[in-house]
Amino acid sequence: MATTDQRLPDAPPTTRRRGLRPRALWRELRSWQTVLLLVVCLLGGLPTAIALTPAQDVTILGQHVELGARVPTPTLSGPAQLVQIGNTRLDITPLQVWGPMRPQLTLGPVQRNAAAAEVLDPDRTAAARAQATDTLVGGFVRWYAFGALGMVGLCLAICAVAGCARMLALLRRQSRAHEGHITVAELWHRSAGTVGRTTVLAVAVSLLAWGACGWFAWSGATRGLSDVRSLTQLVGSYHLSPSPVGPAVSGYTGAVIGDSRAARVGGPPVPEATSDDIACERSADSLAAELGAVTATSVRNLACSGATIAQGLRGPQARGPSSVPAQVSLLKQMTGLRYVVVEIGPNDLGWSDFLTYCYGVPDCADRFTAGEFDYRLAAFDRDYGDLLQDLAALPDRPQIVIMTSYDVFAPGTDPGACPDGRGPAGVPGLDAAKTELMHERNQALNDVLRAGAAKYDMTVVDPPLEPLCSPGAADGLGPDLQGLADRYPFHPTGVGSLRVAAATARLLDLDERPS
Numbered sequence: 001m002a003t004t005d006q007r008l009p010d011a012p013p014t015t016r017r018r019g020l021r022p023r024a025l026w027r028e029l030r031s032w033q034t035v036l037l038l039v040v041c042l043l044g045g046l047p048t049a050i051a052l053t054p055a056q057d058v059t060i061l062g063q064h065v066e067l068g069a070r071v072p073t074p075t076l077s078g079p080a081q082l083v084q085i086g087n088t089r090l091d092i093t094p095l096q097v098w099g100p101m102r103p104q105l106t107l108g109p110v111q112r113n114a115a116a117a118e119v120l121d122p123d124r125t126a127a128a129r130a131q132a133t134d135t136l137v138g139g140f141v142r143w144y145a146f147g148a149l150g151m152v153g154l155c156l157a158i159c160a161v162a163g164c165a166r167m168l169a170l171l172r173r174q175s176r177a178h179e180g181h182i183t184v185a186e187l188w189h190r191s192a193g194t195v196g197r198t199t200v201l202a203v204a205v206s207l208l209a210w211g212a213c214g215w216f217a218w219s220g221a222t223r224g225l226s227d228v229r230s231l232t233q234l235v236g237s238y239h240l241s242p243s244p245v246g247p248a249v250s251g252y253t254g255a256v257i258g259d260s261r262a263a264r265v266g267g268p269p270v271p272e273a274t275s276d277d278i279a280c281e282r283s284a285d286s287l288a289a290e291l292g293a294v295t296a297t298s299v300r301n302l303a304c305s306g307a308t309i310a311q312g313l314r315g316p317q318a319r320g321p322s323s324v325p326a327q328v329s330l331l332k333q334m335t336g337l338r339y340v341v342v343e344i345g346p347n348d349l350g351w352s353d354f355l356t357y358c359y360g361v362p363d364c365a366d367r368f369t370a371g372e373f374d375y376r377l378a379a380f381d382r383d384y385g386d387l388l389q390d391l392a393a394l395p396d397r398p399q400i401v402i403m404t405s406y407d408v409f410a411p412g413t414d415p416g417a418c419p420d421g422r423g424p425a426g427v428p429g430l431d432a433a434k435t436e437l438m439h440e441r442n443q444a445l446n447d448v449l450r451a452g453a454a455k456y457d458m459t460v461v462d463p464p465l466e467p468l469c470s471p472g473a474a475d476g477l478g479p480d481l482q483g484l485a486d487r488y489p490f491h492p493t494g495v496g497s498l499r500v501a502a503a504t505a506r507l508l509d510l511d512e513r514p515s
Contacts, residue, residue, distance in 0.1 A: 258343030262303035280304035411439030418469035
């Protein structure tokens with residue numbers, strides 16, 4: 001029987017030198033253990049390396065961008081992906097990539113700065129785009145290089161585990177054959193060649209697979225981008241217009257859609273009011289009623305108190321126990337319309353939140369509320385764009401009139417001596433700095449309203465309303481807005497509604513549009 005002092009003969013030096021020669025590697029490649037190891041490295045190590053490689057942070061045109069790859073899925077091919085922070089994930093369908101390495105760009109929130117504006121400067125556009133391309137390519141190259149290192153590390157770890165398993169199997173066979181014990185040095189001597197060859201093969205095959213995935217990713221991206229000429233082609237377009245609701249309606253020259261300002265909450269009730277008139281708190285001296293009187297035409301009032309673009313104009317609106325159909329859906333059933341007046345915005349921004357906050361704190365010009373306002377304004381901008389598309393596609397192509405938002409208080413004035421400016425007891429109230437801040441934010445909203453209207457060549461009207469805490473209009477009728485003592489503060493009065501209707505009527509093209 002063999003003793004523990006027995007030693008296996010050393011392999012000849014020529015055998016050790018030939019361990020990594022092509023013939024020896026080829027023999028090792030035909031071993032089922034080696035084939036299994038390679039399969040594990042490819043099916044396990046490759047997607048793991050892609051998933052674990054950190055995205056590379058770069059700055060492109062003043063925007064923070066992360067470049068990487070999306071988490072692999074068990075499919076032969078798939079699209080690249082654009083991730084908008086705080087918004088959604090968009091599959092870039094033109095960029096179809098074979099293999100698991102599918103690019104992913106994470107962007108947002110979009111920053112407005114000088115670097116971003118350079119791409120719109122004719123003198124700097126070419127240089128800005130070239131620099132953006134170089135930065136983009138450089139970021140992906142860094143990610144790809146780090147991924148290759150990670151792939152090698154994973155492959156070596158898998159080979160180490162496989163090598164230990166092979167050594168344990170060798171010890172078990174030795175024990176079953178009753179050939180005695182062997183030392184660690186002898187065990188390594190007998191296994192080193194096999195482990196070395198499998199490791200070399202695994203690393204080589206893994207790097208070849210990584211290179212092939214990189215080539216497929218580059219080929220799919222460049223092939224997809226070659227036919228792309230716009231952002232819409234790249235990420236696709238999305239617009240789902242509200243469907244028509246209700247029976248066909250005729251006999252109206254115009255219509256008014258919007259929120260409580262257009263409905264004129266706080267006025268006398270509508271004669272023979274419908275359930276929707278009651279739910280939406282429409283008044284007999286609303287903008288639609290006054291506009292009809294000024295123009296001697298029939299104007300339908302679809303405005304509803306509390307309406308936003310998403311819930312009211314483009315979607316149904318809950319009003320107590322009832323649900324009011326989307327105003328755009330009702331518009332689509334109207335024939336013969338020659339104009340539509342739109343008054344929307346403050347509800348989408350939660351304007352009362354900011355105004356109430358300014359009443360209640362000594363200084364409301366903080367960065368937190370400023371950021372919240374910017375966020376809400378950006379969301380409104382997106383919804384507003386969808387609304388404009390709906391209105392531009394209405395039957396009969398009526399004239400669309402966009403109403404801007406008015407200032408509740410004159411900008412830069414100190415309304416502290418006025419009851420409406422002081423606010424409820426126990427609060428700091430308003431001052432000149434606060435009214436100027438609210439004016440600036442109102443202007444930001446109006447800039448969005450005007451820009452959208454200009455894109456679709458729509459008419460814009462500025463409501464000529466006298467603010468609160470002002471000396472009053474030349475006619476001596478006082479402010480055109482309801483004060484804090486009224487039921488609906490900051491909404492137009494009956495006189496204010498008439499002023500808005502008169503200003504709107506002057507901009508209507510009734511003589512130029514066929515009935």
